Amino acid sequence: xxxxxNHERIVWVHGDCLRPGNPALRARxxxxxxxxxxxxxxxxxxxSFKRVLFIYECLLELPVTIRRGDxxxxxxxxxxxxxxxxxxxxxSPSPRFGLITSEIEKSYPVEVLPExxxxxxxxxxxxRRFSRxxxxxxxxxYRGGGEQLKLW
Amino acid sequence: xxMSVKDMRREFSGREELxxxxxxxxxxxxxxxxxxxxxxxxxxxxxxxxxxxxxYASTRNFLDGAVTRLxxxxxxxxxxxxxxxxxxxxxVQRANDASKLILELGWRExxxxxxxxxxxxxxRDRENLKTGxxxxxxxEDLPDDIVEGRTGLACIDAFSRELRQTGYLHNHARMWVAAxxxxxxRVRWQAAARWFLTHLLDGDPASNNLSWQWVASTFSxxxxxxxxxxxxxxxxxxxCRECPLKGKCDFEGEYDEIAARLFPNAAxxxxx
Ligand SMILES: Cc1cc2nc3c(=O)[nH]c(=O)nc-3n(C[C@H](O)[C@H](O)[C@H](O)COP(=O)(O)OP(=O)(O)OC[C@H]3O[C@@H](n4cnc5c(N)ncnc54)[C@H](O)[C@@H]3O)c2cc1C
Numbered sequence: 001x002x003x004x005x006n007h008e009r010i011v012w013v014h015g016d017c018l019r020p021g022n023p024a025l026r027a028r029x030x031x032x033x034x035x036x037x038x039x040x041x042x043x044x045x046x047x048s049f050k051r052v053l054f055i056y057e058c059l060l061e062l063p064v065t066i067r068r069g070d071x072x073x074x075x076x077x078x079x080x081x082x083x084x085x086x087x088x089x090x091x092s093p094s095p096r097f098g099l100i101t102s103e104i105e106k107s108y109p110v111e112v113l114p115e116x117x118x119x120x121x122x123x124x125x126x127x128r129r130f131s132r133x134x135x136x137x138x139x140x141x142y143r144g145g146g147e148q149l150k151l152w
Numbered sequence: 153x154x155m156s157v158k159d160m161r162r163e164f165s166g167r168e169e170l171x172x173x174x175x176x177x178x179x180x181x182x183x184x185x186x187x188x189x190x191x192x193x194x195x196x197x198x199x200x201x202x203x204x205x206x207x208y209a210s211t212r213n214f215l216d217g218a219v220t221r222l223x224x225x226x227x228x229x230x231x232x233x234x235x236x237x238x239x240x241x242x243x244v245q246r247a248n249d250a251s252k253l254i255l256e257l258g259w260r261e262x263x264x265x266x267x268x269x270x271x272x273x274x275x276r277d278r279e280n281l282k283t284g285x286x287x288x289x290x291x292e293d294l295p296d297d298i299v300e301g302r303t304g305l306a307c308i309d310a311f312s313r314e315l316r317q318t319g320y321l322h323n324h325a326r327m328w329v330a331a332x333x334x335x336x337x338r339v340r341w342q343a344a345a346r347w348f349l350t351h352l353l354d355g356d357p358a359s360n361n362l363s364w365q366w367v368a369s370t371f372s373x374x375x376x377x378x379x380x381x382x383x384x385x386x387x388x389x390x391x392c393r394e395c396p397l398k399g400k401c402d403f404e405g406e407y408d409e410i411a412a413r414l415f416p417n418a419a420x421x422x423x424x
Binding site: 015016017018019020022037042043045046047048049050051052053054055056057058060061065066067068069074081090093094095098115116117118119125127130133134137138141142 | 156158159160161162164170171174175177178180181182183184185186187189190191192193194195196224227228229230231232233234235237241247254255257258259261262264265266267268269271272316318319346349350351352353355357358
């Protein structure tokens with residue numbers, strides 16, 4: 001059997017996570033990866049040519065196969081082609097991401113990895129107004145991966 | 153693995169060839185302009201290396217201030233917010249020198265968290281308007297003179313062209329344009345938000361729509377508006393100097409005078 005056609009998982013890269021080190025690509029560095037232009041979204045948002053170009057330039061620096069059409073269908077087809085048993089991707093808050101994920105799940109399990117956190121805090125914040133949110137969140141925003149700094 | 157016929161191309165001799173290919177592949181994409189901003193991790197890292205958190209803090213509200221222009225890369229996850237934060241902190245001696253920039257990253261985080269919570273709700277008014285008008289008092293359509301940059305106001309027309317040509321507008325310009333469209337022209341914010349999403353390289357439904365709602369007052373306690381003095385100051389006067397309407401434009405006057413003109417019903421309410 002062609003080893004290329006027998007991957008446990010494939011990676012689905014979407015437009016909210018176009019970096020080589022995104023959590024899904026990091027978790028599966030050797031897995032085949034796909035990005036699919038979302039025809040429906042292109043129609044709905046009327047994305048201008050310069051936006052298409054910017055995104056395409058991002059894609060050219062990623063190890064992905066680029067396709068276009070119905071995203072869930074294309075991702076599942078790509079998993080078929082590679083004899084995969086599942087799909088790995090990175091979280092996005094967009095409702096469309098949720099819809100596409102549920103659609104893919106009709107044929108393959110989808111593992112959604114969290115985005116690298118900006119605020120290292122597991123709980124919920126009060127989101128009614130930014131000022132309330134920031135009062136709770138600000139101190140966590142300074143706990144980066146780097147060395148700790150004197151605050152003031 | 154051999155390339156499938158469905159695969160889109162990945163090899164190009166240069167940007168020109170890529171542009172030609174994409175014009176064929178995406179004939180429906182709006183506009184002729186390609187924009188000068190390069191996409192990709194390499195370009196994003198170069199931009200990140202140029203960030204100066206202290207100059208940012210003192211100049212960010214000025215059109216020629218030391219803003220980062222990282223938004224398209226952050227919006228598409230080419231850079232994570234955490235990476236940008238770590239880099240920014242590594243560039244300062246005291247965290248306080250980075251606090252302005254980190255606060256702005258906090259705004260992005262805030263809108264994204266809200267998006268996760270309310271989803272398509274970002275397209276609906278979060279709260280009632282505080283302008284004294286009803287939603288039906290606003291026009292559903294964005295007037296052509298705004299989109300085409302021929303309102304006669306030198307500032308607004310320049311911003312409209314810049315949006316279309318480059319896909320970028322400074323934050324302050326976004327606020328002025330939004331206030332003009334929603335309050336001076338009384339257009340529904342949704343119509344205008346769609347226009348921004350078409351063109352902004354950083355076009356993000358959450359940051360964009362909720363910012364429009366903040367200007368409109370459906371997600372804030374009062375509408376945002378400005379006067380010419382404010383615009384003149386933060387633009388270094390570059391538009392007013394050559395504007396045929398200087399001295400008699402819609403933005404002349406003190407804030408309370410403008411509020412009385414723009415929101416006569418609301419002004420009466422608060423006077424009562
Ligand atoms: C009407 C309107 C529409 C907007 N639409 C968008 C949009 O579609 N996408 C978008 O990313 N931002 C949007 N913003 C927020 C802000 O204007 C831009 O993020 C900023 O101008 C981008 O330029 P910069 O990268 O040079 O920002 P900088 O000032 O250098 O800020 C650094 C980063 O912080 C984040 N940031 C800064 N200010 C804000 C803010 N107010 N809200 C959210 N994130 C912020 C961005 O990721 C930005 O790249 C909008 C603001 C308004 C008033």
